[in-house]
Amino acid sequence: xxxxxxxxxxxxxxxxxxxxxxxxxxxxxxxxxxxxxxxxxxxxxxxxxxxxxxxxxxxxxxxxxxxxxxxxxxxxxxxxxxxxxxxxxxxxxxxxxxxxxxxxxxxxxxxxxxx
Amino acid sequence: xxxxxxxxxxxxxxxxxxxxxxxxxxxxxxxxxxxxxxxxxxxxxxxxxxxxxxxxxxxxxxxxxxxxxxxxxxxxxxxxxxxxxxxxxxxxxxxxxxxxxxxxxxxxxxx
Numbered sequence: 001x002x003x004x005x006x007x008x009x010x011x012x013x014x015x016x017x018x019x020x021x022x023x024x025x026x027x028x029x030x031x032x033x034x035x036x037x038x039x040x041x042x043x044x045x046x047x048x049x050x051x052x053x054x055x056x057x058x059x060x061x062x063x064x065x066x067x068x069x070x071x072x073x074x075x076x077x078x079x080x081x082x083x084x085x086x087x088x089x090x091x092x093x094x095x096x097x098x099x100x101x102x103x104x105x106x107x108x109x110x111x112x113x114x115x
Numbered sequence: 116x117x118x119x120x121x122x123x124x125x126x127x128x129x130x131x132x133x134x135x136x137x138x139x140x141x142x143x144x145x146x147x148x149x150x151x152x153x154x155x156x157x158x159x160x161x162x163x164x165x166x167x168x169x170x171x172x173x174x175x176x177x178x179x180x181x182x183x184x185x186x187x188x189x190x191x192x193x194x195x196x197x198x199x200x201x202x203x204x205x206x207x208x209x210x211x212x213x214x215x216x217x218x219x220x221x222x223x224x225x226x
Contacts, residue, residue, distance in 0.1 A: 004158070035216075042218035043159070043202065048211075055211055091158050103149075104214065106158030 002026075004107035006092050012113045018080040021110045024073055025094030033093040033104060034067055034077050043091070049075065082114045117142040119205055121217040128224050131192045136220045138203035139185040147206040148186050149214065150179050152199045159202055193224045 005024040013019055025032050034046040048056045052069045060067070064083070069075040079086055089109045095102040118141040128134055138148070147166045151159035163172040165181040172179045176197065178189045188201055204216040 033214075043216040045214070045216075048213075050211075056209075056213065093158070103161045103164065105161070108156075109158050 004092055004094055004105055006090075006107035006110050008110060009108065010111045010113075012115065013082055014115050015083055016081045017114075018078065019082045019086075019112060019114075021077040021090050021092075021112070023075045023077070023092030023107060025075070025092070026096075026105055027073070029094035029096050029105070030072065031095045031097065031102070031104075032069060032075050033095075034075070035091040035093065035106075037089045037091060037109070046077070046090075079112075082112075084114045087112055087114050117205070117207060117215055119203065119215055119217040121201075121203055121220050123220060124218070125221045126223070128190075128193055128222070130194055130224055130226050133189070133191045133193070135190070136188040136201055136222070137185060138188070138217055140205050142205055142207055142215075144208040145205055146208055146212055148181055149204040149206065150177075150186070150188055151202040151204065151216075153202055153219070154199050162201075190222070193222075195224045195226050198222055198224045 007022045030051050032049040035043050037043045046059045047067045049069045067077045089111050091106050091109045093104040093106045095104045120139050122137045149164050150162040152162055153159045163179040168183045170181050176191050180187045200219040200221045202216055202219045204214045207213050
């Protein structure tokens with residue numbers, strides 16, 4: 001199994017630009033999570049999907065962030081417009097079954113730097 | 116407010132020097148606790164799940180234990196390859212089963 005796939009691995013952009021992060025979960029997993037990791041705040045849950053439906057988006061910082069899951073094998077996290085404080089590592093994780101009760105498998109992350 | 120606190124923030128050990136990492140939590144509706152390992156530049160990797168006080172899990176040099184207020188990750192005779200950041204996460208019931216992570220303990224094992 002290829003594991004969770006994320007792209008790009010690194011992204012450098014300028015403030016105000018749109019950023020799109022992509023994730024392909026493990027085949028057969030029906031829960032998908034987007035996290036943000038910073039030194040100050042650690043690993044924070046941004047949004048959780050179950051069977052392609054957003055269940056909990058309370059961690060999405062503000063309206064500049066949006067996430068979609070059009071099918072079981074693809075999800076995007078978009079930031080528009082981006083700001084320097086969005087600089088962080090963004091992880092996608094997937095699990096088999098509903099919600100956090102199952103082990104989550106993480107992708108390698110996307111390191112985002114907003115100048 | 117749910118709180119998950121890990122200590123120490125960083126730990127430096129000599130190879131073979133056993134120690135413990137702590138994860139304490141102030142939450143309601145705890146359903147379980149996870150331990151993950153994270154290597155630099157990589158995503159967290161699952162180690163253990165603990166569901167009830169008194170439960171223990173072991174894997175090689177690592178043993179995780181759980182009480183009603185905290186969990187310990189014991190590292191026996193560590194090796195340099197055990198160097199990583201160790202994250203704990205609590206599994207809570209918040210309409211669904213939500214996972215909340217601590218900020219981690221960065222472990223360095225010196226040869």
